[in-house]
Structures are given as C-alpha cells and as structure tokens.
Amino acid sequence: MIDFTLIRKLLIVAITGLSLISPTQAFAGKKHNAHKNLSAKSFAYKDRSDAMAFADRLAEQQGLDRDWVRQTIGEARFMPMVQKLMQPAGHGFVKNWNAYRSRFIEPLRIESGIEFWRSNTDTLARAEQDFGVPPEVIVGIIGVETIYGRHMGSYRVIDALATLAFDFPKTADRDRSAFFQSELAQFLTLQANAGLDITNVKGSYAGAIGLGQFMPSSWVKYAIDYDGDGQIDLRGSASDAIGSIANFLKASNWRPGMPAYYPVSLVPTRTDMATLLAPDIRPTFSPADLTACGILLNEKATRHQGPLALVELLNGDPEIDGEEPTYIAGTENFYAISRYNRSSYYTLAVIELGETIRAEVMK
Numbered sequence: 001m002i003d004f005t006l007i008r009k010l011l012i013v014a015i016t017g018l019s020l021i022s023p024t025q026a027f028a029g030k031k032h033n034a035h036k037n038l039s040a041k042s043f044a045y046k047d048r049s050d051a052m053a054f055a056d057r058l059a060e061q062q063g064l065d066r067d068w069v070r071q072t073i074g075e076a077r078f079m080p081m082v083q084k085l086m087q088p089a090g091h092g093f094v095k096n097w098n099a100y101r102s103r104f105i106e107p108l109r110i111e112s113g114i115e116f117w118r119s120n121t122d123t124l125a126r127a128e129q130d131f132g133v134p135p136e137v138i139v140g141i142i143g144v145e146t147i148y149g150r151h152m153g154s155y156r157v158i159d160a161l162a163t164l165a166f167d168f169p170k171t172a173d174r175d176r177s178a179f180f181q182s183e184l185a186q187f188l189t190l191q192a193n194a195g196l197d198i199t200n201v202k203g204s205y206a207g208a209i210g211l212g213q214f215m216p217s218s219w220v221k222y223a224i225d226y227d228g229d230g231q232i233d234l235r236g237s238a239s240d241a242i243g244s245i246a247n248f249l250k251a252s253n254w255r256p257g258m259p260a261y262y263p264v265s266l267v268p269t270r271t272d273m274a275t276l277l278a279p280d281i282r283p284t285f286s287p288a289d290l291t292a293c294g295i296l297l298n299e300k301a302t303r304h305q306g307p308l309a310l311v312e313l314l315n316g317d318p319e320i321d322g323e324e325p326t327y328i329a330g331t332e333n334f335y336a337i338s339r340y341n342r343s344s345y346y347t348l349a350v351i352e353l354g355e356t357i358r359a360e361v362m363k
C-alpha cells in the first residue's frame with residue numbers, strides 16, 4: 001500500500017524471490033537485474049549525523065524520549081538491497097494488462113482466496129454492514145497484496161524505512177526521502193500508540209506491513225482493532241486487517257452498491273482520446289459525455305449516476321495487431337480502490353480476483 005505503481009513494486013519484488021509471481025514475464029522489454037552492482041555494505045545509522053539530527057528533531061516534535069529515538073534509529077541498518085529495489089525499472093518497460101492479469105487471476109491465489117473467504121465469512125459480512133465495502137473487494141486486495149499472508153515481506157521495517165529515509169537511491173526518478181522520513185516518524189509513534197515492538201516488525205522493502213500491506217501513515221490513520229482484543233494486529237489478525245482495509249476504503253469515498261467499472265467498446269481512431277484520457281483514472285465524465293466522444297456504453301452504464309473515467313490498460317505496443325489496449329469505464333469505486341495502490345492495473349486485478357473468488361464461493 002504505497003503510492004508507487006504496483007507494477008514496478010511487483011517487478012522488483014519478483015526479482016528478490018519474495019513472491020511467487022514473476023512479472024518480469026508479464027512485461028515486454030529489458031529485464032532488470034537487481035543483484036548486479038550490489039557493492040554497498042550494510043551499516044548502522046548511529047554513526048550518521050543526518051540520521052541522528054533527524055532523531056533529535058523527531059523526539060522534540062513528537063514528545064518522544066530522545067535517547068530511545070536515537071537508539072532505535074541508530075540501530076536501524078542500511079539495507080543495500082532495499083536501496084537497489086527502489087530504483088526505476090529501466091527503459092523498455094512496457095505495460096501489459098493481459099500478462100499482468102494472468103499473474104494474479106491464477107489458481108493458487110484463487111484457492112487461497114476461497115479458503116480465506118470461508119474462514120472469515122462473518123467478519124467480511126460485518127465489515128460490509130459497518131463500512132459498506134463488499135467482501136470481494138477486501139478479499140481481492142489481500143490476495144493481490146500478500147496472497148492471504150503468504151508474502152508479507154521479510155525486511156525489518158525499521159531498516160527499510162531508515163534506508164529509504166536517509167539513503168533514497170540517487171538514480172530514482174524522483175527523490176522520495178521526505179515521504180519515507182515521514183513514514184519513519186509515524187512508524188516510531190506506533191511503539192507507544194499501538195503497542196508494537198517496532199524493532200522486530202517485518203514488512204516489504206518499502207516498509208509496508210501485514211496482510212494488507214499498510215504503510216505506517218495508513219496504520220496511524222485507518223487501522224482498527226476489529227476482533228475486539230484491544231490490540232491492532234495487521235499481521236496476525238485477519239479480522240483487524242479486514243476492518244482496517246474496509247475503513248480505509250470508506251475514507252476513500254467508497255459508494256456502497258456502486259459497480260467499480262463498466263465494460264466499454266470503442267474505435268480509438270474515431271474517438272477524442274486526448275480529451276478522454278486527460279483526467280487519467282479520475283472520474284470526470286458523465287455517461288452522456290462518454291457517448292458523445294464515441295464510447296459505446298452498455299445500458300446499465302448509460303444509467304450510471306455519477307462521474308466516470310475512461311481507463312486505458314496497455315497490452316504491449318498499441319500499434320501492433322493483437323496488442324490493442326483494454327478499455328473500461330471506471331467509477332468512483334474504481335478510483336477508491338486505486339487510492340490503495342495508485343495503478344489502474346493493480347485496481348482491475350483486485351476487482352477481477354475478488355469477483356472470481358466470489359463466484360467460486362457462491363457456487
């Protein structure tokens with residue numbers, strides 16, 4: 001759960017062997033070898049004056065014990081692989097929805113999802129009642145994020161966040177140090193506020209935690225105790241993860257009962273694609289606007305109340321026969337899911353995985 005495209009995240013995660021999926025096969029283009037040129041050595045941040053100055057400021061701002069903050073950040077270690085994994089995927093990286101989709105809508109994830117749904121039927125029903133978010137969306141998210149807890153990440157979160165806060169790769173397309181400094185700061189508050197032993201928590205290379213891969217800032221804002229044991233445990237409690245994800249989506253303006261998207265058909269040469277694609281996935285157009293621009297909607301879509309977005313998902317090179325993009329009309333609920341991970345490919349994979357599992361469970 002981080003605002004990088006999952007496409008890149010998964011490409012990189014696959015290279016480390018942390019995930020069963022292999023999106024390097026999902027995309028045309030040059031392969032990326034994260035193991036090359038890995039010469040940097042690990043070290044502890046206690047000897048870094050910038051990290052210790054940050055610790056002092058943080059203790060002051062948050063009213064935390066200065067010695068504890070210095071010691072905690074001081075014992076965090078630079079992780080060369082984390083720095084490497086955050087680097088851009090490289091040139092020649094071509095998106096391919098059909099290939100991406102096949103990595104997620106696959107037997108292991110579907111089987112695990114059916115089992116997860118059946119084990120958590122009551123909690124999923126309660127979350128729908130409380131937050132208006134249906135089970136298939138929550139089940140889709142947990143499946144795409146971690147295969148129901150199978151891949152929650154093996155990095156100490158404190159090491160991952162310190163590395164990205166103080167040694168964000170210089171070659172990355174943009175400097176995200178400030179973001180990770182803020183995440184590190186919020187992570188430290190979880191020790192006192194959530195009773196988390198933060199030096200032992202493991203997560204992804206980007207510091208995302210638990211079944212739903214919450215970043216610390218999302219934990220602070222949206223995580224809830226949903227099994228009533230008085231603790232928020234996003235790694236060990238499926239109920240807490242379910243309630244927290246539902247709470248996040250509700251806060252992202254989830255509309256109960258609204259479909260997330262409609263299929264569309266169009267002839268790109270006859271439509272005003274520049275206008276239609278300008279807002280990206282932010283719903284902006286009425287059904288009548290889309291029809292006027294040459295998009296063919298089904299009857300249900302023409303009666304949709306609320307704005308829509310024309311979402312384009314590439315399937316390789318649009319100029320090549322057989323690699324034409326996939327188009328859908330995304331609603332405000334498509335947009336709400338995309339707040340979890342800002343990628344239309346991620347969002348559609350979540351929706352399709354959830355729908356596939358729902359159909360199996362309801363058989």
Ligand SMILES: [Ca+2]
Nearest residue numbers: 225227229231
């Ligand atoms: Ca709990």
